[in-house]
Amino acid sequence: MPALIPGPPYPFRLRNSRIHGRGAFATQLIPAGTRIIEYKGERITNEMADLRYPDDGGEKAHHTFLFSIDDEVVVDAAYRGNASRWINHSCNPNCDAVIDDGRIFIEAVRDIQPGEELVYDYNFILEERHSPAMKRRYPCHCGAPNCRGTILAKKR
Helix, strand or coil: CCCECCCCCCCEEEEECCCCCEEEEECCCECCCCEEEEECCEEECHHHHHHHCCCCCCCCCCCCCEEECCCCCEEECCCCCCHHHHCEECCCCCEEEEEECCEEEEEECCCECCCCECEECCCECCCCCCCHHHHHHCECCCCCCCCCCECECCCC
């Protein structure tokens, strides 16, 4: 298992991002394989997540700090979360989210240079069909040449 950077100060700082709102930007070289930070927050059920963040079915973009560990446990970083919640999505990621023993870690998948934004592919999957309207509710603005235009994963 890769070594986890022990805690603040982390090898990144938060600032405005061209991708979305705030982002996490490397303050030093982060070598590939580095376990950068644990994604923390309150552990809740899917039912509680649905109550906190009801889907109104409209066209408005959807945004939460939810991360599913499995079919029963969701981490809500809006409650007791840390700086990991500001790591943005990209279709061309330099990080990956790894679930290890019921915990979520963000790891570098390649060397990340100082000043580079930390990003991982959210690969968000909905139960329902990923229609064009749904894709608009989950937009991606990463600007990568391979951008899907949505944070939704391709369904197989």
